[in-house]
Amino acid sequence: MTQASYSIRELAKHVGGHVVGDESIMIERIANLENAGDRSISYVDSDKHFDTAAVSGAACLIVPSANNRPQFKSPALIEVANPKLAFSQIAAVLHPPILREPAIDATAVLAKTADVALTAFVGPNAVVGEYARIGPDTRVEAGTIVGANVTIGSECVIHPNVVLYDGVSIGDRVILHAGVCIGADGFGYVRDAMGYHKFPQIGTVVIEDDVELGAHTCVDRAALGRTRIGKGTKLDNMVHVGHNCDIGERVVIAAQTGISGSVTIEDDAVIGGQVGFGDHTRVQSGAIIGSKAGILPGKIVRPGVWWGIPVQPLADYKRMNAHLGRLPEMREELKQLRQRIRDLEDKLKT
């Protein structure tokens, strides 16, 4: 592979930054402060890393404006308001995602009625069902199974061995990592004396634009209606989203969290890993839920920081933990008071 390179002038222009030092230096790669060398660019945005940045070998550092930082002796600096964001944007330029030549691999199996854009890529042994539609510049990687009547928008990356059940809908610029499963039946049964009978699961799933789902995340179809993942929402690996959930826009959910049926999570909520949601809960916009929390069915989680099983405001959780920490001392005090009362009782007797 040949390596693209850009001058610091070009990179600074791309992120709207101001160069201090030699803007003609050519940059080839991003790096962290410790490993950065001659043709590398790195960033620093917090006092914690100022010392490391001071001795970094990076040819260029992306930094906050001069009054928010010490002097750095790197050959060049790019000053911006948000160094981490600028670093991400520059990384995307220096290390663009692999582009596939538009092609349908000879071993892919496409239904005759499938509609694949001319600029799409369909990898080896991928399967595309009847009436499925795949948009321009979208990549469907090896071994991925696209069901009948599935719609995939433009510029998506569907990694290997993903399964899209019949009829689900994927927006534009969506990234689905390996093993993602969209549209399996929700978990619903009716019990009678004989055992469990399947409750109908005939709804669908809608994944909106700019969503990214981590490896092996599963989103079940709705019983009736649809399960939704809103625009710009990001889920980590192995998240479970039950039937009829409505996840809003720009929500972030960390790995292994499990969301029961009919849960609503409003825009911009932030959810930790291994959290468990009972069914019919609602998380309001502005809520932040710590890892491993548990939310009882039907609960409404209001804006603020929440923690624990069952979930409670972080301040309450901390207060309770402080009380718990004083239990040994309380027992000791009880013992002393008991003795003092006994002494008083003895004295009064005499």
Added chain:
Amino acid sequence: MTQASYSIRELAKHVGGHVVGDESIMIERIANLENAGDRSISYVDSDKHFDTAAVSGAACLIVPSANNRPQFKSPALIEVANPKLAFSQIAAVLHPPILREPAIDATAVLAKTADVALTAFVGPNAVVGEYARIGPDTRVEAGTIVGANVTIGSECVIHPNVVLYDGVSIGDRVILHAGVCIGADGFGYVRDAMGYHKFPQIGTVVIEDDVELGAHTCVDRAALGRTRIGKGTKLDNMVHVGHNCDIGERVVIAAQTGISGSVTIEDDAVIGGQVGFGDHTRVQSGAIIGSKAGILPGKIVRPGVWWGIPVQPLADYKRMNAHLGRLPEMREELKQLRQRIRDLEDKLKT
């Protein structure tokens, strides 16, 4: 697709119900109360939804008998003992699962010794190993890997990208959702000074009739003997079942629960999501275990409702939480008693 339609008379007969109103209306689809329209059928079985049902546009409502409900003005009603069950049964008639024409896709890879029923379907890029047997009317969808000596019964649906390791056995009418993995090695090692050595994992897995396993659920093979999932049992997505487990009949387990090796769960137990079982535990018939509970190794969980980490009877759990809630008040009281004792001591001194 043409849409099947049935008269209310036919549907009522199918579920053994009694029609009130116009039994000649034709029904095409199920719907929930809010969205139901002209050719839709819906159901109501609880007071909570009587108001919604009263204004529903459904052509037909499935309802409890007249003395358990108000009047509804829908064009037709079907009275049954269990409306939700009847609704499920009618859904199965109106929205039958997709039927595949019996076929072995040209891109499927079948071992010469594999025995596939004439009425079975094997999808694109599926792989069927030596001496594997696939029963009548069973669907093996795209990308699924069936190992050597695997037995699959009749009328099963094996969704895409499932992996069945060599030698495992699947009953009749089993549904395995995408990515299910049956028969991977159990997690067993012997440690010596050099590190970990694999303990033999040469047993098998038996999945009995009418089992449904959610997407990405994994059931490990036994070290010796077999891991079993009993008849009619339903597991949600991403459940982990360790080696040598014996899960009984009509057990229900919600998503992301993890079951260590050699756990026994008796018939009709109900287990929430994200529960964790230590090895060699036993759950007795009649036990209900709440989500996120943790069960210590070797524990016997008796009939009743259980909760918490470690698991305890729900009543005890609630009582303990009530005590915890009073900790601040107890500390306050301790402080007051201390003062009153000091006052008494002072008085006695004088």
Added chain:
Amino acid sequence: MTQASYSIRELAKHVGGHVVGDESIMIERIANLENAGDRSISYVDSDKHFDTAAVSGAACLIVPSANNRPQFKSPALIEVANPKLAFSQIAAVLHPPILREPAIDATAVLAKTADVALTAFVGPNAVVGEYARIGPDTRVEAGTIVGANVTIGSECVIHPNVVLYDGVSIGDRVILHAGVCIGADGFGYVRDAMGYHKFPQIGTVVIEDDVELGAHTCVDRAALGRTRIGKGTKLDNMVHVGHNCDIGERVVIAAQTGISGSVTIEDDAVIGGQVGFGDHTRVQSGAIIGSKAGILPGKIVRPGVWWGIPVQPLADYKRMNAHLGRLPEMREELKQLRQRIRDLEDKLKT
């Protein structure tokens, strides 16, 4: 399949054991004590099982030395220092893993630049990308996707439907169970007013020799640098390993544990199931962490046994639980003391 058989003399020699009884008996299979019969070998290493061993039908028992056990009446015994280990070693001889004839299946899709050893096996519908290298005696099973520039060592078993993203590196004798995913993007974003922007994830993953990963375990690539799983480490099913983690040698991690980004776990640590690690935590060599524990970001877990959410030394956890158990009694005592003080106050008034 023909069944290999070995004399007890041969088996004892293989494990360096001493035979008591008839060393000419031929053994065909391993079995547990309860089911063992004529041509079976079993083992016993703890008092708990001495009674079962005494009535076992096994032709041969692997046992501790004579002064650590009662007499057993089986036709033959093999005395060794570690019976369970010897049993595992004998199992590997009697039940060797399936060997595949070296072959590249006609349906596998290999890039022209891929370098596959002559003695390797590549199964049906597997895909091997550009410049990928697969070492001698390695099996890549059906449906597995090997990305570009991936390196796989010798004698590995890569089970079906595994996904190895571009550029990851797998050592020798590694076992990856079905559905394992190595090298998906780490979960890192930069937020601005518009929403979340992807932080670059351009590092790689290194899986060292003798690692075994359970079904559906996911190991994310580093943002920069590498995520590492050290030599001889064993992970159970559905473990999540975030970007930039450094897991040492001979570490054991049970099912469904989730490890956030930049976590370090030192050699020989033992981690239970469903544990959750906040980012930038460090687990020191000699630490044992119980199932379902939760570790706060940045925490250092020192040698010893740890438990709970948040994690604390097991002794502290037990002490706290003992205190909690006495809460009802404390409240009762508070009530009594209050009454006694009131009595004293009344007396003093009069």
